[in-house]
Amino acid sequence: MTKKIFGIDLGGTSIKLSVVSTEGDIIDQWSVPTDNKDEGQHIIHDLNQAIDAKMKENNWTNDDILGIGMGSPGVVNREKGTVTGAYNLNWVDEQPVADDIRSYFNADWPIFIENDANVAALGEQWKGAGDHASDVVLVTLGTGVGGGVIVNNQLVVGQGAAGEIGHMFSKEDGRKCTCGKHGCLETVASASGIVWTAGELAYAMDDTGSAIQGRIFNGEKVTSEDIFKAAEAGDIFAEAVVDETMSHLGRALGQIAAVTNPKYILIGGGVANAGQYLLDKVTQHFNESVYPGVGATTHIKLATLGNDAGVYGAASLVMANI
Amino acid sequence: MTKKIFGIDLGGTSIKLSVVSTEGDIIDQWSVPTDNKDEGQHIIHDLNQAIDAKMKENNWTNDDILGIGMGSPGVVNREKGTVTGAYNLNWVDEQPVADDIRSYFNADWPIFIENDANVAALGEQWKGAGDHASDVVLVTLGTGVGGGVIVNNQLVVGQGAAGEIGHMFSKEDGRKCTCGKHGCLETVASASGIVWTAGELAYAMDDTGSAIQGRIFNGEKVTSEDIFKAAEAGDIFAEAVVDETMSHLGRALGQIAAVTNPKYILIGGGVANAGQYLLDKVTQHFNESVYPGVGATTHIKLATLGNDAGVYGAASLVMANI
Structure with missing residues (x-):
């Protein structure tokens, strides 16, 4: 046997x-x-x-x-x-x-x-969207933002803390992160970061008549899922939140790609359930900021294996x- | 034999x-x-x-x-x-x-x-400041900004364009780069990027009485070496230029370190001839932006082999x- x-x-x-x-x-x-x-x-x-x-x-x-x-x-x-x-x-x-x-x-x-x-x-590389490519990065958007980096078919661990994607500096004058620094990607592009950004923008923008913005004004709970659904349905305020958060994510993915130029960057985690709409938005911002030679060879995809x-x-x- | x-x-x-x-x-x-x-x-x-x-x-x-x-x-x-x-x-x-x-x-x-x-x-890893560590990044500050990334003792080539450190997105509303994008690290932290930043700041700031600022007002040529020397000697305007450019460099190094968490990031190229003064400045900004667990394990050093x-x-x- x-x-x-x-x-x-x-x-x-x-x-x-x-x-x-x-x-x-x-x-x-x-x-x-x-x-x-x-x-x-x-x-x-x-x-x-x-x-x-x-x-x-x-x-x-x-x-x-x-x-x-x-x-x-x-x-x-x-x-x-x-x-x-x-x-x-x-x-x-x-x-x-x-x-x-x-x-x-x-x-x-x-x-x-x-x-x-x-x-x-490693799981996504082997059985999921990584498709056995030797260079793959997984970025998970959940309560926080996590990551795993594979180069030459090996996990990158560095001195023990490689793949700390969530703590890449992302936003000028951004809010304080759980790690003690300010403006980490996690404060913008995690589920809670997206909700926080919605709160900021709700009060920074005029009243757009958006249902989501109205719920925030009323002190009601709004989730990142609500925001993506409303944005996809054409809610102008929710679209602004998605654009703001996905622009930071797209730029960060461009910075990762400039370092290791993987074949695939995979987006997983609960926030990625927003699917093709999220993928299109983040890819647009990635392409806006990334070096053309890198952008042409690193492709952003949704992770497929979930849990x-x-x-x-x-x-x-x-x-x-x- | x-x-x-x-x-x-x-x-x-x-x-x-x-x-x-x-x-x-x-x-x-x-x-x-x-x-x-x-x-x-x-x-x-x-x-x-x-x-x-x-x-x-x-x-x-x-x-x-x-x-x-x-x-x-x-x-x-x-x-x-x-x-x-x-x-x-x-x-x-x-x-x-x-x-x-x-x-x-x-x-x-x-x-x-x-x-x-x-x-x-690879040369710096083997015979220079990389000290045989298995995870090393070299960033060269010259006419442009270049880089080489070593992970698990192997060069990272990705899909052919890994280590394009100079084209990491760095500056909001930054100027156009040779690659066609805006705000690349190279437009700020290369020799020409530092001189360009000096030109911008000279006209954005009040007249500080700085000799460097005065030369810019007179249309005289100023080099990145002039700027670093003046800053080290206490020229307030030159210090502002060094702070602005090294803050972008320090953040970019923090982003690189978040991805591969190398033991050393080495700074080489002509601009690095500014030596310990440059190293102190970039390290300060690196520490301000990087995730503590990464900052404690990734060390910034000057490259030692030159050409x-x-x-x-x-x-x-x-x-x-x-």
Whole structure:
């Protein structure tokens, strides 16, 4: 029997798992809830039980497993296999994740842990919109703005903090970011950045009669999804918000492309559910600012795997390292 | 006898050559003038004669040569070993550089040709301020702004146009660049960009009594070197010019660092002769804009090899590929 790989995506809501063959075929895929009570001390135990159950179900022994790849939030120590400061797991101190798995199973499996945004980039490269290109960047627009950069078929980790796309300086006199700096891309192009920009513009512009602007004046909650939908339907105020935020995103993508000139920059995350309309807007602003030789060779696309990118990318970590 | 490598840096004024051992020791180094008359058709012939003379001087046969590495201006086709549009060599059409060398010597040497800015980055990584780090970026501030990006010990070429640092969008409502876009870093932080910024600021500011500002008012020529020297000596106007230009450079370096988080970003080129004063200014602005986790791990330094970076980097191309 050929060996199997476990791909794991640790998230604040669920732990997603996959079993992948050494040929790269996805054999099985499921998830278990994340129990982040008691400072997240149940998470690895629950994960171990999920792996154990799958092994028993298939009569697999330790020798049938080639290795484990994992994407995690927080700061990953790749050599030690630990995770620190993963706040949505309630992990503040350093967690010996790889050691805890190996000792539960009494196995000497290779275990590769990587930042979750980086792992998602690998997943999109392998099974999604990255289409096996050797140079791919994934930018995720969610609560924050994250990223993963692949160059020459290798993940770029730099000194540990590569792909911090969300904290690229983006806006002159921009607002304060969670990182302490001002004007980071995340303050403009994340879901909350888009909503904040709408608030600013609502009061900076005349009353356009826009329903979205009116809701802001009334103190009602507006989401980035509402704004994109209204813009696509022709709401002038919402269009202005989309133009302002996507111009900053388009320029940032141009700056990324000037550095690594990837074949694809993929846009993922919840905000990217706005789809083709968002893609057209960001591509327009990208083309306005990017060096022509770079713009002609770097293409912006929507990511296609959604929440599955992580488990696929996690499994690919094992294949890349063995 | 161990084999030898030729490292060659093709430039508009001179062709620089080096002989390097397979252990990476530089055995010999010299240069010949670049004769770019007659559409540059003498250049490769002169280069071949320079190599030939060195081989005869040492009684080397074709078998004693491991390969040739070369840095060239213009657009390089790495597979074909050709160069197109190297205007300071007067090469407009595609030149079969590698084939012309091999046929002159009737040799089957491997010949690696790479963009000159990329080759300089490899040289600084190997023998200069890059200190053998696996992740290094070189930014050259000269007539234009160029760059070379190294990740995981490999040159980043992307789809052929990676490292186009000079054309990163940098300045809102900035002036038109040679590439056709507006506000590129090159329009602000190259030697000519700094002089242009001085001209803009001279008329935007009140008369500060600055000698530099006075020379601009009188229509006299001012260089970026004049501006840095005056700023360091306390000229208020020149300080304002340095602050404006270095703030754009510092932010751009922060954006590069957010993408690849290199250990070192090295500043080279003629403008960098301003030395420690320039380094302090750009580092200050870098730290103001960069994500703290990136700023703590990416260090800005001055390049140390000057014009020698090219020949060393060119030789290293052979060692990396064999």
